[in-house]
Amino acid sequence: MAGVPDLDPAVSRRLRFDDSGLVAAVVQQHDTGEVLMLGWMDAEAVRRTLTEGRVTFWSRSRQEYWRKGDTSGHVQFVQSVAVDCDGDALLVRVDQVGAACHTGDRTCFDAGALEVVVGEARR
Amino acid sequence: MAGVPDLDPAVSRRLRFDDSGLVAAVVQQHDTGEVLMLGWMDAEAVRRTLTEGRVTFWSRSRQEYWRKGDTSGHVQFVQSVAVDCDGDALLVRVDQVGAACHTGDRTCFDAGALEVVVGEARR
Numbered sequence: 197m198a199g200v201p202d203l204d205p206a207v208s209r210r211l212r213f214d215d216s217g218l219v220a221a222v223v224q225q226h227d228t229g230e231v232l233m234l235g236w237m238d239a240e241a242v243r244r245t246l247t248e249g250r251v252t253f254w255s256r257s258r259q260e261y262w263r264k265g266d267t268s269g270h271v272q273f274v275q276s277v278a279v280d281c282d283g284d285a286l287l288v289r290v291d292q293v294g295a296a297c298h299t300g301d302r303t304c305f306d307a308g309a310l311e312v313v314v315g316e317a318r319r
Numbered sequence: 320m321a322g323v324p325d326l327d328p329a330v331s332r333r334l335r336f337d338d339s340g341l342v343a344a345v346v347q348q349h350d351t352g353e354v355l356m357l358g359w360m361d362a363e364a365v366r367r368t369l370t371e372g373r374v375t376f377w378s379r380s381r382q383e384y385w386r387k388g389d390t391s392g393h394v395q396f397v398q399s400v401a402v403d404c405d406g407d408a409l410l411v412r413v414d415q416v417g418a419a420c421h422t423g424d425r426t427c428f429d430a431g432a433l434e435v436v437v438g439e440a441r442r
Binding site: 207210220222224228229230231233234245246247248249250272273274275276277278279280281282284285287290291297298299301304305306307308309310311312313314315316 | 330333343347351353356357368370372373395396397398399401402403404407413414420424427430434435436439
């Protein structure tokens with residue numbers, strides 16, 4: 197689109213988008229360390245997230261951009277962004293206002309505990 | 320394969336695998352909250368992770384199962400697993416021995432900081 201800058205090539209070169217043109221974005225509360233949610237970003241969502249102070253995702257189900265908080269007020273203010281060693285995931289540290297989950301839970305994982313066998317080192 | 324149990328249907332029903340049959344797995348150090356890495360799991364990798372005490376991933380590039388630590392010794396012992404609200408991501412809390420990243424860094428995001436505009440609420 198005319199007038200919209202592309203993602204900085206220096207950043208783009210470090211990312212490895214999947215066949216759908218997306219990378220996974222892990223969103224973490226910057227001070228408590230809570231993992232709040234996981235979302236998806238295309239190059240334009242990454243550009244907006246890096247430059248606008250708020251997190252923008254690409255919705256795979258709705259095929260559109262969305263910003264957490266535009267309807268709920270539960271805004272995510274960007275504190276830092278890091279790309280992983282193979283370029284297919286981002287860690288986005290934020291200051292999350294209120295609930296991160298659309299269910300009203302603080303995180304999208306709060307209601308999802310599965311039964312596990314806990315591992316431990318053989319001592 | 321004969322003799323290998325399927326993933327518990329009660330768990331499988333809560334997961335929404337993508338077109339490649341995968342969910343994203345965020346791996347977090349259970350006590351410090353560090354986000355260590357992001358990997359991918361198919362149903363069998365989820366089953367192994369829930370039942371074997373160690374984290375098993377599916378490698379998209381090598382098209383095979385792998386367990387962190389089998390060659391490096393940097394084992395991930397499972398502490399808990401939770402599925403997110405829309406079933407396409409897992410949060411796997413672990414006790415990580417040594418470095419989580421194949422580069423030797425503690426996390427796969429340590430070397431990846433990107434320049435950002437930090438967001439803040441208008442006060």
